[in-house]
Amino acid sequence: MKRAKKLLSLLIAAILLVSLSSCGGSKGGGENEAALGKYNALTYSFGDMTLDATGDWLELKSKGKATISVDGDEFACKWKLNGTDFTLEERGDIFKGTLENGVIELNLEGIVYTFAKPGFEPATSPESEEAPVVTAAQDLADSEYADEIAYWNGDWYGWWWITSAAGDWAHLSEKYYDMYCTINLDADGMGQMMFWDDDAGLMKLEVKLDTNNSAPHGILVSTKGYLWDFDYKPGEWVIDVEDNGLDYENLWTFEGTYIDPTPDEAGSQFDYFICMRPWGQNWDDIEDAGERPPGYDWYVGELSSGNTMPEGLGYGVLSP
Structure with a gap:
C-alpha cells in the first residue's frame, strides 16, 4: 500500500x-x-x-x-x-x-x-442500500450455485508473464511476476475478480458464473473490467479450470493484451499470460520450476506459517 x-x-x-x-x-x-x-x-x-x-x-x-x-x-x-x-x-x-x-x-x-479546516469534517453519506458483493453465508449456502460459488470464492495465487512488449513498455518484455487474485461471488453467481502483484493493483473485473456447460465448477465470464486505464470488452475473459491447456488440477490460465491508451510512443502495448491456483494449493505436481510462481519458495514458507495472502495494492493508472 x-x-x-x-x-x-x-x-x-x-x-x-x-x-x-x-x-x-x-x-x-x-x-x-x-x-x-x-x-x-x-x-x-x-x-x-x-x-x-x-x-x-x-x-x-x-x-x-x-x-x-x-x-x-x-x-x-x-x-x-x-x-x-x-x-x-x-x-x-x-x-x-x-x-x-x-x-x-x-x-x-x-x-x-x-x-x-480544523474542526470540520466531510459530510458522511448514508449507507448504501445496495446488496454487498458477497451476501451472508446462509444466502450463499442456500444458493442453487452453492458448490460452484464455494469453489471459486476466495484467494488465488500464481504468476503472470509479459510474453512480449513494445514502445513505452518494451522494458517489461519477458518479465515474470507473482500474481494474487481475490474472487467474490454473491448468491446469484455475480461478483468481482481483483488482481495485483507485489508492486501495484492490476486488473479488476465484474464477472458472472455460467453453469450452462460441462465444466464441473462452471466458468466465470467477464461483463466488464480493466487493467489500469485499458478497458476490457464484455466476455473478453473466460475462466475455466478444465480448459487450461495444462494437465494440472485447480489451475486456470488466461492470455491477454494491454494497449496503452495514452502512449508516449505509438504502438505501446504488451501481451501477457496468467496462471493461477487457489491459495494453499501445492504446486509440487509441476516439476518444472519455471512453470511455478517466481516466489514459490516464499509461498511455501507462508503456508507453513499459516499466513493468509497479502493485501491488495489498489487499482489505478500507473506509469510505465
Missing part, C-alpha cells in the same frame, strides 16, 4: 508542477473571507483506491492567493470561489471542486483530494 501511495503522490506532484507552477486566475472576493485559512488534507482517491493524505495541505490567502503542499512540495497558485464552486486556475487549466462547510473537494486530473 505504501508503494501505491508513493506512486499517486508522485503523479499528483507532477500534475501540479506542470499546471500550477505559474498559477494565475481570478481572485477570491471579499465575500469569501470566511473561506480563508489552512485546510488539512484528509484523503485522496483515484478510481477505487482511497489513501490517507495526512501531511498535505491547502492554504487560501487573501487577494485570491493560495499555496498547496503535496508530499512536501509547495506550489503557489490562486483560487476562486463562486457559491460553493471552487477552482484553482492557470491560463486555461482549471481544477474544479467544491468548498462547503469548511471542506474542500478538489479534482486534480481525476485524483480527488479532500481537505478540511
